[in-house]
Amino acid sequence: MSNSTPKRHRKRVMQPTLADVAREAGVSAITVSRVLNSPDAVRPATRRRVESAIDKVGYVRNLLAGSLASASSRVIAAIVPSLSNVVFIEVINGLQSEFERHGYQILLGNTDYDLEREYQLVRTFLGWSPSALVITGLRHSDACRRILRQWEGPIAEIMELGEAIDLNIGLDHREAGRCMARHLVQKGYRRIAYVASRIALDYRAGLRYDGHREVLQDAGLEAPLLDMDQLSQFETGARALDEIVGLHPDADAIHFANDDLATGALLHANRQGIGIPEKIAIAGFNGLPIGRHVTPRLTTVVSPREAIGRMAARQIIARLEGEPVPRRSHDVGFILEVGGST
Amino acid sequence: MSNSTPKRHRKRVMQPTLADVAREAGVSAITVSRVLNSPDAVRPATRRRVESAIDKVGYVRNLLAGSLASASSRVIAAIVPSLSNVVFIEVINGLQSEFERHGYQILLGNTDYDLEREYQLVRTFLGWSPSALVITGLRHSDACRRILRQWEGPIAEIMELGEAIDLNIGLDHREAGRCMARHLVQKGYRRIAYVASRIALDYRAGLRYDGHREVLQDAGLEAPLLDMDQLSQFETGARALDEIVGLHPDADAIHFANDDLATGALLHANRQGIGIPEKIAIAGFNGLPIGRHVTPRLTTVVSPREAIGRMAARQIIARLEGEPVPRRSHDVGFILEVGGST
C-alpha cells in the first residue's frame, strides 16, 4: 500500500519528496518539513536523523508546493524598464545584495518602457504570490494601478518620488534638473541646450528637463530641447553634439539627460578637438564611474542607484518581518559633482 | 454546500480562484483552465463567457498551483557570477529578449564567483521546478555537478566552451588570449605584461592568460602577470598601469584581461600624458562600446555577449518545444578589433 504500487494517475518519475525522506528517517512528513523550516522545533537527535535522510535520498525541496501550501514564496518580483541601462542594473544589484542575504529570490521583469507590458508583467508576477513587488517609477496604466492597489503585499515604487501606492524610494528628478541648471547658469553659461533621448519614454529625463527649464526661464534664458530618437548610448551623445553644434552654433553648454549621452559627447569632442568646456560645456546625470575618468572630468549629478535598491530591499524586508515601517517615502537625494567639463 | 460557508481550515481572504470564475461563468473549473491554457479547445461562445467572468471577478491566476499541478513552471533559472559586470548583464539581456517573447520568466541568481554559493543557488532554483537552467561557466563544485547531472531539464552552460553537462554556448577563451597575444607579438611588441584582477575567481581571464603565455613562450618572450586584488573597474586599470610602469619600466604593451581595466588604464594614460601606443600599447577583451569611443580606440577582442544569451535561450526553447537540438556545443566565436591603442 506504500507507493511501490504507482497510483494510476500521474507518472511517478519525480524527485524524492518529503514523504520519501520521512520514511527513510522513520518520522512523519511534517517533521521533515519542520527540520527544513523551523529546525529549533525539532529535537536535535531527530533533526540529525532527518538531515542525514535528506542527504541520503538526495532530497531537493519543492518550493512550488511549499509556497502554495504556505501562501508565501520568498520571491521578490522586480520590474525595471530596461536592462540595457546600467542604472537599473545597479538598482537590481542593490536589491539582490540585500534580498539574497535574507533568503529571497528575485524574479526579474523588463518592460522596455511599455506600460502595457508592465501591466502584463505585474499580472504574471502576482501569479507567483511574490512576497513583495519592486517596480520602477510612479506611472502605470490605470488597470495596472488597480491591481497593484488591490494586492496586499508590500510594493516599492522606486527611482522617483511622488504619489506612491505603498513604499516609495527615489529622488526628486525635477529638483535634480534644477540643480544642474542652476550650476550652469551660475557658471555663466547662457545658451544652454538640453539633450535627451526618447524623452517620452524616459519621462524621468523629462522631469529633469522641466526643472532645468524652470531655472532657465527664471533667469530669462531660453531652454531649447533636443530629443534624440535613439537609445541613450555614447554614439547618440556624439551625434547630439554634432547636431547641437549645427543647429545652435552659439550654444555654450549642453545639459545631457544622462551620463551615457554626456560621455559620448565628451569623448567625441576629444576626438574632434572640440575644447571642453571652452568651446562648449557638458553636463550629465547619474554619476557613472566613466565620468570620473574622462578628461576633463564630467560634471554630473550623482544618483545613489545601488542605495535605492538596497533601501527598497531593507524597507520591504522590515515590512515582511513585521517591523513597523514608519516613513513610506524615502528621498535618497543626489549630489552635484562638478568636474572640468563645465 | 458551495464555499459560501468557509471551510474551517485556512482563512479565506484570498484572491478569486478558478472555481470563482467557473461559478461566475456557469462552467466547470477545468473549462476555465482550458480557456487559459489551450483556448482553442473551448467553444468560442464559452470562451467569451469565461473571459468576461475572469475580468468581472478580477481573476489573477495562481502560477504556483498551476506549475505544481502540471510540473512545469515556465521559469528559467539563470545563474551568473556577478551583476556588477556589464558582460553578464548583456548576457541576461540576451536571455530575456528571447525568453520573454516565449512567455518564460527569468529567476536571477548571483554567485559572486563563489562555487559553494552557486551550489546553494542551484539547489534552491531546482526547487522551483524551472523549465531550464542557465549557468555561467563549466566549473562547479562536485556536489553541484552531481545534482545538475541528476536533473532532467535542459541546462545551458554558457560563456566558455568545454566538457559540458548538457548544452554549451560560449567561446574559447584560451584561443582568444592567443589571438590577442599573436596580434601584439606581430605588431612588434616584446615586453608584454598581462594584467587581470582576481584571476583565481575570474578563471576565464586565467584561460586567456594561458593562451597569451603560450604564444609569448613560443615567441621566446616572457609573460609577466600582474594580478590585481580589486574588482575590474576603471580605477583598478589605472592603478595597474602605474604599477606596470613602476615594476617593468621597459614594458611596451599591456594585455588586459578585460576592457574595464584596459579603458581605465587608457583614460589614465590620457590624463597623465602617457602616449598610447608610443610609450605603451594597451589591449583589452570584450569589446565594450566605451572602447570605440576613447582616443585612441581600444584594441580588443569582441565577445558576442548578447548573442550568447540569445543563442542559449533559443537552444533551450527549441529543446523545450521538442525540436531536435542537434549540436550540443556552440562556439559563438570572437573578433579581434584593432584600434589605435596597439
Place this chain on the structure above:
DNA sequence: AAACGTGATGTTAGCGCTACCATTATTTCT
C-alpha cells in the same frame, strides 16, 4: 434507425507541501 465518430465539457484524483489541531513524550512542579 442504430452505431459510430468527433469535439466540448465535466468528474475525480492528485501535484508536494504546510496550517491546524490532536496526540504523545518529557519535564517541572507540588
Place this chain on the structure above:
DNA sequence: AGAAATAATGGTAGCGCTAACATCACGTTT
C-alpha cells in the same frame, strides 16, 4: 508520586490548479 505544564511529533485537510479519464451532445456513416 502524581498532576500539570511543556515540548515534540503526528494525522488530516487542504493550498489552487491540471492530467487523465468519463461523459455528453451532436452530427455522420452504414
